[in-house]
Amino acid sequence: MADTPLYVGIDLGTTNSAAAVFDGERVSVVRNAQGATVTPSVVRLDKQGRVTVGARARRFLEQDPTNTAAEFKRLMGTGKPIEFPAAATTRKPEELSAEVLKALRQDITDQLNVTIDRAVISVPALFELPQSAATSEAARLAGFGRVELLQEPIASALAAGWRADGDGAGTWLVFDLGGGTFDASLLETRDGLLRVVGHDGDNFLGGRDFDWAITEHLASQLPVVPRRNNPAHAGALRALRMAAEDAKIELSRGERAQVTLAQPLVIDGQDVEVDLELQRATVERLCAPLVDRAIEVCVRLMTAHGLGSGQLARLVMVGGPTVMPMVRARVAARLEATIALGHDPMTLVAQGAALYAATAGLDGRATSIAVPAGRQVWLQYPAVSADLTPHVVGKFIGADPPVKVKLVRTSGGAAPGSPGEDTWTSPDATVGPDGTWLSTVTLLPRRACTFQIEARGAGGEVVIVSPPSLTIVQGLTIGDPPLSRTLGVALANGHVQTYLERGAPLPARRTFTHHTIETVAKGSSDSVLRIPIVQGELSQAHLCRLVGTLDIGGDVVVDTVPTGSAVEVTIELDRGGRLAARALVPAIGQMFEHVAHLLVPDAAPEALDAALRDLRRQLMDARTDAFRHGLGQMIERLDRIESRLSEAERDIDAAHGGDADAAQRARRALLDVDGTMAEAELARKWPELDEQARHAAISASSTVGMYGTEAERVLLQDVLSAIEKARRDRDPAELERQMRLAQRLSNAAFNRTPEAWEWYFEDAASEVSKCRDLPRAQKLVTEGKAAIERSDNAELRRIVKALWQLLPENSEARRKGFDSGVR
Amino acid sequence: MKLADNPFFVLGVTTEASRIEVEREAQKLLGMLELGFADARTYATPLGPRERTAEMVRAAVAALRDPYRRLVAELWAHHAPAPKAEPPVPEPPAPARAGLRRALGWRP
Numbered sequence: 001m002a003d004t005p006l007y008v009g010i011d012l013g014t015t016n017s018a019a020a021v022f023d024g025e026r027v028s029v030v031r032n033a034q035g036a037t038v039t040p041s042v043v044r045l046d047k048q049g050r051v052t053v054g055a056r057a058r059r060f061l062e063q064d065p066t067n068t069a070a071e072f073k074r075l076m077g078t079g080k081p082i083e084f085p086a087a088a089t090t091r092k093p094e095e096l097s098a099e100v101l102k103a104l105r106q107d108i109t110d111q112l113n114v115t116i117d118r119a120v121i122s123v124p125a126l127f128e129l130p131q132s133a134a135t136s137e138a139a140r141l142a143g144f145g146r147v148e149l150l151q152e153p154i155a156s157a158l159a160a161g162w163r164a165d166g167d168g169a170g171t172w173l174v175f176d177l178g179g180g181t182f183d184a185s186l187l188e189t190r191d192g193l194l195r196v197v198g199h200d201g202d203n204f205l206g207g208r209d210f211d212w213a214i215t216e217h218l219a220s221q222l223p224v225v226p227r228r229n230n231p232a233h234a235g236a237l238r239a240l241r242m243a244a245e246d247a248k249i250e251l252s253r254g255e256r257a258q259v260t261l262a263q264p265l266v267i268d269g270q271d272v273e274v275d276l277e278l279q280r281a282t283v284e285r286l287c288a289p290l291v292d293r294a295i296e297v298c299v300r301l302m303t304a305h306g307l308g309s310g311q312l313a314r315l316v317m318v319g320g321p322t323v324m325p326m327v328r329a330r331v332a333a334r335l336e337a338t339i340a341l342g343h344d345p346m347t348l349v350a351q352g353a354a355l356y357a358a359t360a361g362l363d364g365r366a367t368s369i370a371v372p373a374g375r376q377v378w379l380q381y382p383a384v385s386a387d388l389t390p391h392v393v394g395k396f397i398g399a400d401p402p403v404k405v406k407l408v409r410t411s412g413g414a415a416p417g418s419p420g421e422d423t424w425t426s427p428d429a430t431v432g433p434d435g436t437w438l439s440t441v442t443l444l445p446r447r448a449c450t451f452q453i454e455a456r457g458a459g460g461e462v463v464i465v466s467p468p469s470l471t472i473v474q475g476l477t478i479g480d481p482p483l484s485r486t487l488g489v490a491l492a493n494g495h496v497q498t499y500l501e502r503g504a505p506l507p508a509r510r511t512f513t514h515h516t517i518e519t520v521a522k523g524s525s526d527s528v529l530r531i532p533i534v535q536g537e538l539s540q541a542h543l544c545r546l547v548g549t550l551d552i553g554g555d556v557v558v559d560t561v562p563t564g565s566a567v568e569v570t571i572e573l574d575r576g577g578r579l580a581a582r583a584l585v586p587a588i589g590q591m592f593e594h595v596a597h598l599l600v601p602d603a604a605p606e607a608l609d610a611a612l613r614d615l616r617r618q619l620m621d622a623r624t625d626a627f628r629h630g631l632g633q634m635i636e637r638l639d640r641i642e643s644r645l646s647e648a649e650r651d652i653d654a655a656h657g658g659d660a661d662a663a664q665r666a667r668r669a670l671l672d673v674d675g676t677m678a679e680a681e682l683a684r685k686w687p688e689l690d691e692q693a694r695h696a697a698i699s700a701s702s703t704v705g706m707y708g709t710e711a712e713r714v715l716l717q718d719v720l721s722a723i724e725k726a727r728r729d730r731d732p733a734e735l736e737r738q739m740r741l742a743q744r745l746s747n748a749a750f751n752r753t754p755e756a757w758e759w760y761f762e763d764a765a766s767e768v769s770k771c772r773d774l775p776r777a778q779k780l781v782t783e784g785k786a787a788i789e790r791s792d793n794a795e796l797r798r799i800v801k802a803l804w805q806l807l808p809e810n811s812e813a814r815r816k817g818f819d820s821g822v823r
Numbered sequence: 824m825k826l827a828d829n830p831f832f833v834l835g836v837t838t839e840a841s842r843i844e845v846e847r848e849a850q851k852l853l854g855m856l857e858l859g860f861a862d863a864r865t866y867a868t869p870l871g872p873r874e875r876t877a878e879m880v881r882a883a884v885a886a887l888r889d890p891y892r893r894l895v896a897e898l899w900a901h902h903a904p905a906p907k908a909e910p911p912v913p914e915p916p917a918p919a920r921a922g923l924r925r926a927l928g929w930r931p
Contacts, residue, residue, distance in 0.1 A: 190842065191841075191842050191843050192843075193842060193843070193846065193888070195888050195889075378858055380853070380854030380855075380857050380858055381854065382850055385850075386843070386846070387843050387846060387847050387850075389847070390847060390850060391847065391850060391851040391854065392854075393851060393854030393855050393857075393858055393860070394858070395858040395859070395860075434861070436855075436858060436859075436860050438851065438855070503885070503889075504882065504885065505881045505882060505884070505885035507878070507881075508878060508881070508882070509878055709902070710902050711898055711899050711902040714898055714902075715895065715898065
């Protein structure tokens with residue numbers, strides 16, 4: 001074991017967690033002390049403050065629910081403390097997740113006799129930044145030195161694809177129905193490379209909805225019916241829900257199950273005996289609408305990528321609820337796809353995470369192996385490679401490096417020294433005077449290949465190098481993890497400056513220059529320049545989610561920052577999706593990097609009530625309008641919104657009953673509905689938008705036709721076809737996007753002409769009376785006129801940009817831009 | 824996508840490069856940049872040489888993995904004049920904040 005790498009993957013799930021390890025050739029699932037491959041994500045604190053995790057803690061969920069916590073993953077990033085009255089203490093969700101991680105880490109140590117320091121932990125594809133940050137914090141609390149986060153669907157696909165052995169080429173769908181969320185991912189494997197083609201999901205659909213559907217059915221059979229909005233009924237419902245969950249699992253195999261509770265439930269002071277029969281057909285009937293909702297998401301995703309039923313190469317089922325035969329049969333039938341067999345839906349994510357740890361070169365062992373003496377060499381090579389002939393790059397440390405290097409494959413084929421031994425030697429690579437060299441190696445398919453490094457000095461003498469060898473595993477790889485949601489900065493005009501687009505490879509970093517719209521006075525604690533960081537796919541800031549703010553206060557600046565000062569903002573995400581943001585104000589030479597508010601906002605039931613009322617009113621207006629204009633598609637869409645609102649209402653009810661998790665679900669559902677309503681609003685303005693699109697197409701064609709390059713003309717053709725398609729499909733969001741592209745091409749072409757800046761100048765100069773610093777603006781106008789006289793286009797451009805900065809922002813737009821202080 | 828940051832120029836591969844060749848080149852460049860190989864630090868573009876960073880290499884390979892984005896990049900690369908690979912102009916003396924700016928990911 002000592003010199004074999006050990007890559008660790010952990011699936012930190014809402015309901016269950018699992019760990020797996022990969023040694024370069026085989027993936028194995030780690031068993032816990034009870035011998036099980038999954039550990040319930042449940043933590044209990046007794047009155048002595050002792051912590052119990054997993055199946056043992058789960059047993060207390062019914063008997064001692066106030067001191068036993070489950071499903072805390074859904075509260076990650078909210079900072080909401082969870083109370084443990086017996087121990088008179090509270091724990092944050094990340095602290096509870098840390099307990100689960102500690103338990104899994106200990107299981108690995110017990111089973112493999114190694115201490116683990118590094119691992120890959122999977123997170124849902126649609127996790128927001130604060131939730132990812134909380135997951136990293138949980139890992140740190142659990143004693144991990146370094147972790148990387150990986151999106152769950154990628155982990156599943158990597159695990160499923162690893163075993164596919166070449167027959168899995170084509171498009172795959174990963175159907176991941178977890179405890180609380182549903183993720184559908186389309187992936188493509190080609191040449192041993194895995195690519196995420198697209199992703200969709202429903203953050204509010206999971207196994208727990210199945211359990212609640214069954215629970216509510218069982219509750220309705222009782223003489224006294226417990227209600228979710230009554231805190232006094234919470235205990236009875238919890239007991240019933242656990243019984244429902246067990247019955248659901250039992251019905252995966254049998255036709256009927258008996259739901260019997262040892263103790264009677266106490267509901268409104270009455271003892272209620274529970275002894276009910278539940279039939280498989282009933283459970284299937286109750287769960288079918290939920291499964292159909294998941295199927296709808298899949299169809300939507302496939303249609304968006306031009307795929308119809310029957311066109312999937314394979315279907316991978318992940319998550320506990322997919323064990324139900326009805327779920328498998330219904331999904332396979334509707335999508336006309338074959339389910340990939342031989343995968344354990346409960347541990348596939350952990351296995352994929354372990355494989356990914358290898359791709360990322362993240363050896364889990366705490367203490368590195370003692371490096372033997374010899375000439376030090378730094379190496380760069382892929383720990384896992386789909387390519388059969390990857391490069392190895394090296395650099396010798398110190399003066400007078402060896403002159404030649406070759407790499408000899410010593411394992412990966414048959415055993416060394418055996419008759420079938422399959423050794424291979426690279427050609428000599430020449431070492432540069434700075435000690436650098438580059439070589440190419442040949443791998444064997446699906447094997448871990450070890451190469452000895454043989455170096456020779458100027459006189460041909462052998463030079464012992466350290467490390468003496470390297471290992472590369474050949475197999476399916478995925479490149480850098482993609483960013484799941486677009487990230488940007490909200491501007492004072494209510495729009496978003498996109499920094500990193502969804503799908504951007506991580507780690508990523510981008511800098512843009514903004515300008516302040518008001519003065520930050522030195523020493524004044526009231527004057528604060530706010531830079532809001534938002535995540536979301538829409539271009540209007542208020543429809544995105546605020547994930548952090550970078551505040552520059554008057555009390556910290558070394559000098560007053562005048563209006564219009566440049567602020568260079570850099571947003572950086574590491575491979576695990578952790579956010580860092582910095583702002584440099586060159587005028588005062590000061591850098592600010594403290595990002596505040598990295599929390600999922602609180603969800604008070606009263607605020608949710610108000611938001612729900614507001615959305616209902618908007619929905620009613622939109623519906624009246626849709627009927628008036630006979631917009632059939634829109635009516636269907638609004639009906640879907642209506643049903644989402646009804647679900648949210650149920651959750652808000654439960655939130656009033658003290659269920660913080662339901663409150664968060666409701667908050668996110670309302671935000672999503674708000675986004676959909678904004679799109680519906682766009683659709684309502686369709687005739688206007690359609691007209692705008694026609695004008696945009698004509699204007700772009702004439703500008704690009706006159707001033708554009710050949711490539712711009714070809715690209716415009718693409719955009720024009722897309723505009724036509726969006727008009728035919730009556731898709732307002734897509735039409736807006738394509739119009740923006742046409743506008744961008746048109747601008748690029750137009751800006752190339754000398755008249756462009758004169759035109760912009762005239763436009764800005766006509767509004768000079770509105771400018772903040774009038775004397776300066778007037779001076780710029782005079783300078784601009786002189787620049788036009790001299791035909792000094794570069795100067796004119798500078799002047800126009802300076803004028804733009806002096807024009808005011810609309811206060812309503814600024815409010816919608818989270819009070820952003822930059823433009 | 825256009826000229827200076829066209830993924831094909833960033834990676835120094837032709838538009839005919841296969842997917843695996845693109846990945847191989849990116850992996851090599853990332854290794855070379857990590858170990859400070861001088862010849863990996865710049866790349867040729869029709870607008871003259873540009874500085875190459877690990878972020879740019881990762882972004883370029885991600886762009887070429889996506890068939891549509893690759894098509895757009897191919898289009899620009901096809902219509903571009905031949906890249907100029909003259910040696911980079913020596914950098915002017917660094918202003919006081921240059922280190923800070925570079926730390927922020929600001930390309931000089």
